Amino acid sequence: MDFLISGTHISPIYLMVVGFVIGILGGFFGVGGSFLAGPALFAVGVPMNFVVGTDLAHIVGKSIVAAKRHRMLGNVDIKLGLIMVIGTILGVETGAQIIQQLKRHRNVDAVVAVAFVIVLVGISAFIGWESWQTSKMRKTERAGKSPSKRKLKQDASAIAYVAKYVQGLHLPPMVSLPNSGIARISLWTILVVAYVGGVFSGFLGGGAGYVRMPALVYVLGVPTHVAVGTDLFEVVISASYGTFTHALKGNVDILIALVMHTGAAIGAQIGATLTQYFHGTRIRLAFVPLPLLGAALIVYSLITGHHLK
Amino acid sequence: MARISKETASFGSFLIELVVYAVFVFAYFFLVLHFLGHWVKHLFDQYRTAYAAVALALIVVQGIVLEMLTTALLKLIRRREE
Numbered sequence: 001m002d003f004l005i006s007g008t009h010i011s012p013i014y015l016m017v018v019g020f021v022i023g024i025l026g027g028f029f030g031v032g033g034s035f036l037a038g039p040a041l042f043a044v045g046v047p048m049n050f051v052v053g054t055d056l057a058h059i060v061g062k063s064i065v066a067a068k069r070h071r072m073l074g075n076v077d078i079k080l081g082l083i084m085v086i087g088t089i090l091g092v093e094t095g096a097q098i099i100q101q102l103k104r105h106r107n108v109d110a111v112v113a114v115a116f117v118i119v120l121v122g123i124s125a126f127i128g129w130e131s132w133q134t135s136k137m138r139k140t141e142r143a144g145k146s147p148s149k150r151k152l153k154q155d156a157s158a159i160a161y162v163a164k165y166v167q168g169l170h171l172p173p174m175v176s177l178p179n180s181g182i183a184r185i186s187l188w189t190i191l192v193v194a195y196v197g198g199v200f201s202g203f204l205g206g207g208a209g210y211v212r213m214p215a216l217v218y219v220l221g222v223p224t225h226v227a228v229g230t231d232l233f234e235v236v237i238s239a240s241y242g243t244f245t246h247a248l249k250g251n252v253d254i255l256i257a258l259v260m261h262t263g264a265a266i267g268a269q270i271g272a273t274l275t276q277y278f279h280g281t282r283i284r285l286a287f288v289p290l291p292l293l294g295a296a297l298i299v300y301s302l303i304t305g306h307h308l309k
Numbered sequence: 310m311a312r313i314s315k316e317t318a319s320f321g322s323f324l325i326e327l328v329v330y331a332v333f334v335f336a337y338f339f340l341v342l343h344f345l346g347h348w349v350k351h352l353f354d355q356y357r358t359a360y361a362a363v364a365l366a367l368i369v370v371q372g373i374v375l376e377m378l379t380t381a382l383l384k385l386i387r388r389r390e391e
Binding site: 001002003004005012016057058060061062063064065068240243244245247248250252254255257258259261262263265266269273 | 330334337338342345346347349350353357358360361362363364365367368369371372373375376378379380382383
């Protein structure tokens with residue numbers, strides 16, 4: 001199928017399958033899936049500036065499906081999501097401006113690809129280390145307890161002291177997030193986390209859930225299930241803004257996004273339903289190989305110069 | 310044994326629903342995207358602001374419609390399981 005806007009020729013089946021896999025992962029991990037969608041589009045010859053914008057557009061459609069499903073499961077903190085939208089939109093605009101600067105210097109592909117690989121490998125390594133530490137800690141704690149007392153949505157983290165420190169910062173105005181189990185937290189810390197996620201979103205494409213979901217858990221102390229649902233809710237709004245601003249700059253091939261989304265819609269439903277059956281630590285541990293897969297696809301394209309047509 | 314046959318039946322009905330969904334999607338590809346392509350390209354080249362608004366509207370509407378469709382399909386699967 002010819003996609004006239006980006007000037008590419010890609011099999012719609014390939015796009016649907018990529019969408020389906022990303023839909024399952026997105027619904028399960030609460031991420032837009034750009035760590036796979038970006039490399040998967042780049043690998044079939046879509047220019048990097050189109051990868052960034054098109055991926056954001058596909059995420060809008062997919063996140064509507066997954067966010068609604070998570071809301072039904074009680075995993076969405078709407079207050080937290082709405083606060084985060086403000087920081088994210090500012091960050092997305094900053095990231096999109098960086099892309100525009102790089103387009104002028106004609107080295108957008110190389111810089112974005114290398115930055116993507118560094119971020120993906122870093123996140124994967126960190127979450128892997130933390131989840132492993134947490135699993136060890138849980139095993140030790142559980143030694144004398146009855147398994148029936150454990151709950152699926154119970155959360156634990158080996159670096160919970162980071163969230164405790166952040167929640168203890170007294171930078172008014174302070175807000176309470178009862179749905180996330182947070183009594184008091186500075187509004188500024190939420191906005192900073194959202195802004196950083198937004199910069200990644202505008203610069204590398206996607207909803208940047210691979211940055212925001214771990215940040216919600218480790219920095220703000222939001223339980224993993226709520227982080228997944230809230231991230232998706234917030235992504236619907238921020239990715240819509242990102243799609244519009246990137247489309248204005250000529251970085252969106254909406255037809256590619258529409259085809260990918262047909263696969264993602266059903267995958268997202270399945271992924272969101274699956275979260276009910278796993279502990280937060282297991283969800284995070286299962287997340288570890290995914291960014292590495294995305295990084296491997298980019299490295300392959302960069303080293304060989306070949307695209308997976 | 311009964312549990313295995315129940316799981317097989319629910320997986321089978323899931324596959325049927327997936328085929329129904331695939332038929333909808335293929336019809337969508339050929340009927341909608343084929344005709345939409347040139348018009349959207351024209352907007353992209355000539356009216357960038359209109360293109361941005363149309364692009365966002367298309368993906369949001371598709372998101373809502375497919376969400377309703379997939380929810381209905383998954384409800385059908387659950388009803389069959391019961």
